[in-house]
Amino acid sequence: MPQGKIALNKKQGPDLAVTIYDVARAAGVGIGTVSRAMNNANHIHPDTRKRIMEIASQLNYQPNGVAQRLARRKTFTIASVVPFFFNYFYLDLLKYIQNELGHCHYDLFVYSIDRFDNMNQVFDRVLAERKTDGILILSLELGADYAEKFRHAKVPVVLVDATHAQLDSIVIANRKGALVATEHLIHLGHRRIGMINGDLNSFPARSRLQGFHEAMQHHGLELDPIVMRMCDAQTGAHGFNEQAGYLAMQELLALKSALPTALFIAADVQAVGAMRAIHEARLRIPDDIAIVGFDDIDFSKYIGLTTMKQPLQEMARLAVQRLLLCMECRPDGDFHLELNPKLVVRQTCGAKKQPVIVSV
Amino acid sequence: MPQGKIALNKKQGPDLAVTIYDVARAAGVGIGTVSRAMNNANHIHPDTRKRIMEIASQLNYQPNGVAQRLARRKTFTIASVVPFFFNYFYLDLLKYIQNELGHCHYDLFVYSIDRFDNMNQVFDRVLAERKTDGILILSLELGADYAEKFRHAKVPVVLVDATHAQLDSIVIANRKGALVATEHLIHLGHRRIGMINGDLNSFPARSRLQGFHEAMQHHGLELDPIVMRMCDAQTGAHGFNEQAGYLAMQELLALKSALPTALFIAADVQAVGAMRAIHEARLRIPDDIAIVGFDDIDFSKYIGLTTMKQPLQEMARLAVQRLLLCMECRPDGDFHLELNPKLVVRQTCGAKKQPVIVSV
DNA sequence: TCAGTTCATGGAAGGGCTTCCATGAACAAA
């Protein structure tokens, strides 16, 4: 009986972590001094620090990050919410964000959203428990209720590739980018230009449509609704996916002689699908149809897709910068940044004859 | 002077977080009772719980996650180390991992590795500070020193898509997959079959080569070194990239009449590059050259690439499962799992005439 | 009625750090 009791003493072995007290005892100093040594603080004698550091490494002492975070009242962690299912765009963005944060010794939580209908659930989770010092939300359109929640959250929030009047945001200049892309086709001599777009419920889809309109109108060109395809959201990702592009292109191909000579396609993934449909129809790109996309996903360079390149790294850098700033001083004023995409000319627009490989 | 002192009183406002003490006071109970209420623990009267929960939500009380983690001596966080630059394979894997962890209310730290030469630095960071309960390492080959470090780390480690004798691991059956892929080509009647592979310093490259060998030998076919291309690692990612595939294919195309009638290409990204080279050379796939790849990256279905599909979701599920198990009971025995990839037949192998769209 | 049991409750201890205040040694200036 008593043996049984002794057997299940609570400390089950693995909890033999070395603490700051162990180091202090071993070094014959106080815990405050050890803390100062570990944190490279002032008011400590160089010799003392050296001795403590040696003993610490001898004992294999690692400060407990959780205890530090509690005592410092700071988590050194940023949360990111990512619509993972969407497209590979986010991988790059995330990579850059992680790099930026790494430089400042911040850790990154990643929460993926795989269905729009559980988005708010994920948000609640991110907002709960104050585990992070800041939040980055990628490419998600918030409802008014959650925008409000985020605005009054204890931690600052920055939207990346999405915007909301009440929250800091960084977006690509979608309208302007679409305008540049469309004008590129116009300058190449095209007059009958169509567009494949995503669901107009999505913010980028609306802006890109607007840019397309402006370019066409500015050059006095006709906007024929027949050659405009807004993919619906049913296939997922607001219609910004390969399948939707493929189907939209098939519809356009059915127009036969009414087919436009050029297309602005609002997302590279859609362009990939559209190109598949065109190949199947035995038409040639750019000779029969010229194409300009938008995004410059990794794959675009492999298929020679002329497109609008999003400055992802810049976006990541600025978003992190802003977030860190908000974390330390909660600046007043709003912050709404627009970054210009850049035209990357490859083969599908017909401006060049030789294959162009744009290095990453 | 005194004013100056008063002005910079330490609490700068934002620290008005509600604590468990505030709730206890407001409810007229002890903090233990509030804790029990919040955690749905036993030994609390239903009425009391209800009252406390109401007051808590009224005060907008959120338990401090960091304090919980300290008190519970558990972080509820898993770290993942990902060679982000590599290819999009990881995005899916990560997505599944995050989903699995989300179900168990674990958070996920993501650390990206963008250069192999700072890999160990990242590892040190992950091992430091005991911020996590477990570690997942994706597709990275550890040196003996770090394998040892991880083995003796305070937290369990599982390798995913990589293996090491001393550590738990889950890998794809690369050898067997390569064998199946090659046999598929053999069954289609091909006799002169070549291979494009990555740098043999990488584990998957070696295994896939081995599977290729076995298939060929088993069917009494000749292994002509001239049609075997091991891309070197200079272009990055152990030669598993589009550019390397493109260049390797150009070398093969220079063989003219000695060109193989079929190719097993060890990574889909390489296959993409190879296909580009073939198109440029005005040859047809699969008529002039049949191709089977490996990985089934998202893009493969768009280009009709026949390939070996990696069971990523399964891999993620099992890895997380194993990690959680290790966290609670540190099982003895080793854990080395191999999952079989599955042949996905599309157009590039020539087995089918019609375009096949494999839905995601 | 009384000992025994169950269970809701309060609150101290503990988790491992940072930080602030007090102390006293060493040194400088008068």
Place this chain on the structure above:
DNA sequence: TTTGTTCATGGAAGCCCTTCCATGAACTGA
């Protein structure tokens, strides 16, 4: 010598929880 000043140091208090133990009310059965 005395009075300051500077600075390394020790350690209590505090960060915000969970958990365990002690308490006493309520109930049970004899």
